[in-house]
Amino acid sequence: MAARLSGAGQPIHWATTWVLALVVFVIYTVDRLLDIRKPDMLPTARHTFHRRHAPLLWKVVAGAAGLALLLTFWLPGSVIKFGLVLGVLCAAYVALVFRLPARHPALLAKEPLVALFFTAGVWGSVWAQRPSVSAVDWTEALMFLGIAFQNLLLFSVMELQEQLTVPQFSLATYWGPLRCDQLMRWLTFLVVASAFFVCFTTDDRFAQRSAFIQAIMSLVLYVIQRYPAYFSKNERYRWLGDGVFWLPLLVL
Structure with a gap:
């Protein structure tokens, strides 16, 4: 929808959607797999599932990350530059959340930050391939x-x-x-x-x-x-x- 909205007749590169989907899956799953290592994490159904299948999920994450990296070679340079910046910010966020205690004040930014990262990934990957917005x-x-x-x-x-x-x-x-x-x-x-x-x-x-x-x-x-x-x-x-x-x- 974002691609059609910002450029009628100007399709985005085919690899964009696949890389975005794979990366979202990797970030979400790694976030859960790191969460289950915290001793004070509540045993929700989602976390219980990730704990039970952790070895398999780590392999799936590695495969998805490898495929996303391979597909990156087909992406336009502008998308790669944008993705590197956003990727570093997302990785820093996940690492920070993993290290913080369960009730650290910085965790209050989780909802707005995740919404911002998600929106930036969806729309930014399209806008990086457009001459204007x-x-x-x-x-x-x-x-x-x-x-x-x-x-x-x-x-x-x-x-x-x-x-x-x-x-x-x-x-x-x-x-x-x-x-x-x-x-x-x-x-x-x-x-x-x-x-x-x-x-x-x-x-x-x-x-x-x-x-x-x-x-x-x-x-x-x-x-x-x-x-x-x-x-x-x-x-x-x-x-x-x-x-x-x-x-x-x-x-x-």
């Missing part, structure tokens, strides 16, 4: 950033409600569910308002459709937020909350 591109990228942050903050709040003893240190535990709820409402409002702004300020039909689909993504997260009891059953909020990032397929 329009105001509509920036607006929709910021909408995506808001949705990613809303997603992560929602998960933190839901996890806080699930774990009645010693919850993981996050913005949800620091601010409290009520303040987080207010922030997520504002994020939804800003994303929807931005969608209307895009629709009324551009004649680009694809830009309008992509803004509309992002508004739906944010509204789905808002519905989960409004009905936590229902969506907490069998971790429905995780499947649907992460599933919203597949909705842009509808406009392609």
Whole structure:
């Protein structure tokens, strides 16, 4: 969606999407595999899975990283330069989180930083292959950033409600569910308002459709937020909350 939005008739290099997908998988999995080494880490279902299959997952991570490195040789130079900078920042973040104690104040930046890294990877890998970036591109990228942050903050709040003893240190535990709820409402409002702004300020039909689909993504997260009891059953909020990032397929 980001590629089509910022350059009609200018496809990005085919290796970009594959490298991005592999790297996201590697970062996420390594983060979990490092988490399970902490003695004070709560045994969530995700961490239990990674602990049980750690030897196999390390091999899969190595294979994915090797394939991503191989595909890098086909990427444009601008994407490689951008990726190196973002990769160093992500690696530094993962290393820092692993070394910090469970309730260190720096961990409060987890949700906004992860949202920023995720958004930068998706949109930056496209923009690195474009001669210019329009105001509509920036607006929709910021909408995506808001949705990613809303997603992560929602998960933190839901996890806080699930774990009645010693919850993981996050913005949800620091601010409290009520303040987080207010922030997520504002994020939804800003994303929807931005969608209307895009629709009324551009004649680009694809830009309008992509803004509309992002508004739906944010509204789905808002519905989960409004009905936590229902969506907490069998971790429905995780499947649907992460599933919203597949909705842009509808406009392609």
